Structure formats: C-alpha cells, structure tokens
Amino acid sequence: MHATADAHTETAAELATQPPLTADELKECSDFYTFSGTIIALTIVFGITGNILTIHVFRTAKNRTSTMYLISNLAVVDCLVTFIFLPVMFPPTFYSVATFYVAYLSNLAYTLNQISVCFTCLLVWQRYVSVCKPHTAKTWQKISTLRILAILSATFSIVIYLPGFFRFHLDKYADGTYHALPTKLGSNMLFYCLHTVIIINFISYFLPMVVIAFASICLIRAFRQEDKFVSSQQAKRELTLSVIVIVLFFIFLQIFRPIRYLLMWLFNPYTEALRCQGPLMHYSQVTPYATILNSSVNFVIYVVCARGFRKKIKTKNYKACSNNI
Numbered sequence: 001m002h003a004t005a006d007a008h009t010e011t012a013a014e015l016a017t018q019p020p021l022t023a024d025e026l027k028e029c030s031d032f033y034t035f036s037g038t039i040i041a042l043t044i045v046f047g048i049t050g051n052i053l054t055i056h057v058f059r060t061a062k063n064r065t066s067t068m069y070l071i072s073n074l075a076v077v078d079c080l081v082t083f084i085f086l087p088v089m090f091p092p093t094f095y096s097v098a099t100f101y102v103a104y105l106s107n108l109a110y111t112l113n114q115i116s117v118c119f120t121c122l123l124v125w126q127r128y129v130s131v132c133k134p135h136t137a138k139t140w141q142k143i144s145t146l147r148i149l150a151i152l153s154a155t156f157s158i159v160i161y162l163p164g165f166f167r168f169h170l171d172k173y174a175d176g177t178y179h180a181l182p183t184k185l186g187s188n189m190l191f192y193c194l195h196t197v198i199i200i201n202f203i204s205y206f207l208p209m210v211v212i213a214f215a216s217i218c219l220i221r222a223f224r225q226e227d228k229f230v231s232s233q234q235a236k237r238e239l240t241l242s243v244i245v246i247v248l249f250f251i252f253l254q255i256f257r258p259i260r261y262l263l264m265w266l267f268n269p270y271t272e273a274l275r276c277q278g279p280l281m282h283y284s285q286v287t288p289y290a291t292i293l294n295s296s297v298n299f300v301i302y303v304v305c306a307r308g309f310r311k312k313i314k315t316k317n318y319k320a321c322s323n324n325i
Helices: 002-016 023-059 066-084 097-132 143-166 189-225 231-253 256-266 286-294 298-305 307-324
Strands: 168-172 178-182
Touching: 023 066, 023 286, 023 298, 023 307, 066 097, 066 143, 066 286, 066 298, 097 143, 097 168, 097 178, 097 189, 097 231, 097 286, 143 189, 189 231, 189 256, 231 286, 231 298, 231 307, 256 286, 298 307
Parallel strands: none
Antiparallel strands: 168 178
C-alpha cells in the first residue's frame, strides 16, 4: 500500500515539472474540446428539454398507470443526470472546472446515473410482470409499492457511491491551477478492487444486465405473440415496444461504465491522463457522453414508438403556438 501511495506522489511531481505544450498541441486540444463540447452541450439541452416534456406528459395523463409513474420518475433522474454533466462541455483548462468535476461532480453524476439504472430495471421488470405475469401483477400495479421501491433504490445507490466522494483531494500547484490527486482511500488498491471493480461494476452493470436481459427476452417473445390488430391493446403494445428499445440503447451505452473504471486503474492519476495531450484526451468525453446520451434518448424513443405520446406532444405544441398567437 505504501508503494502505491509513493507512486502517486512521484507521478504528481513528474506531472508538475512536465515541459509546456507547443502551439500546435494546444490548438489540437482547443479544436477537440470545442467540437466535443458543442456536441455535448447540444445533447444536454435536448436531453433536459425532452425529459421535461416527458415528465409533463406522463404526470398530467388522465389515466395514470404504474408504468407512467416509473417513466416520469426515470425522466426526473435523467434530467438531473444531464444537468450535472454540464461541466463536461468545458475544456479542462477552463478555470480547472474539469478537476473539480472529476474530484466531486462526476461521482454525484454517476450516483444519479445508478439511480437511473435502478429505475430502468424497475420499469422493465414492471412491464415484464404486467405483460408476462398478468395474474400476479397486482403488487407491481400499485403506485405506492413502486414509490417505496424507488425510494429504496435511490437510498441504496447513494450509500454504494458515497465512498467515491472521498477518493480525491484538490492540490494547488505553483502555477495556480488545481489538480485532483488520490487520497489515501483512493490510493488503496484493496478498496479500489473491492468497491470500484467488484461492487460498483456488479451493481451498476452486470446485475442490471442480467435482470434486464431476462425481462426483455420475455417481453420480446410476448410482444411477438400479441395480436397487433386489437385496438384496445395498441397503447400497451406501443409502451412495451418503447421499453424494449430503451433497453437496447441502455445495454449498449452502459458498457462504457466498466471500461471507465478499468482505465482509472490503468492510468493514475486518472485526472492527469484526461488532460490536453494526455493518453486519454480523446477518450475523456466518451463515457460521460454515453451517459448523457443514455439519459437523453428516451424522449425520442417515446415519440417514435408510442403514437399516444407523439399525439400529446403535438397537441401541447399546438396549444402553445395558439396561445402565443
């Protein structure tokens, strides 16, 4: 353990004395951060807007179901996730914002993302029970039951990610910039292996993937067997289809989470590897952007897959335009 801590100290000292970057290297970084920051900013604005519209549609529905309750709660958390990721659109040199983000805000963002993961699991499982086990679905149809499960999921996620807030400390260098360096807890390989590699990856990726994959396969089978010409079942079919598509995006975009934790182990200090011309400069935006996109794409899925949702959005836009006129 002492050897690990000494290695971190030596690495930090070496980074502090690195030669300055050339004008061409700085321009390359500037161009990259401008392009990626613009894409991220547009996605965040779209994600927040889409989630707000989703919340409004499902929370003002006349016949509000348990599925609508879960979808609206998921949209609330996704809206917070996209908002917390705002600092990612700024370059690392922008008032050391990237350093503060990695040290503190990133763990908060991924805590909220874990809540989103739990809510997605609840949503998929609720649809699985409703479609595949309709005779035993009474408990899962009660909003009071889902509210308790949602509170427990949020509490569980906060407790699991709480140690992450103590992994880094800020160190001010002679040039006035701040750098996030690992604390004793963050440098402890036993803590990293048990908490980050095993517990976090198991809870945030592998366990949800098993639950979601099982429920999704059952939903797809049931979806194919349903009579698509029965008009009374059309809304439920569209909602189920929306959930299935959400799951497909979820499985692909969440895979970058365990990759991030692996890179945090391979490159230490991780914050320095993300900097301009660092080994992870170009990858630095991938994991956050995948999380932002995962929290922003649901609105598009509802619009494309659910005719009722699309109709409500058109109606509300028409009313808004009429009021402005």
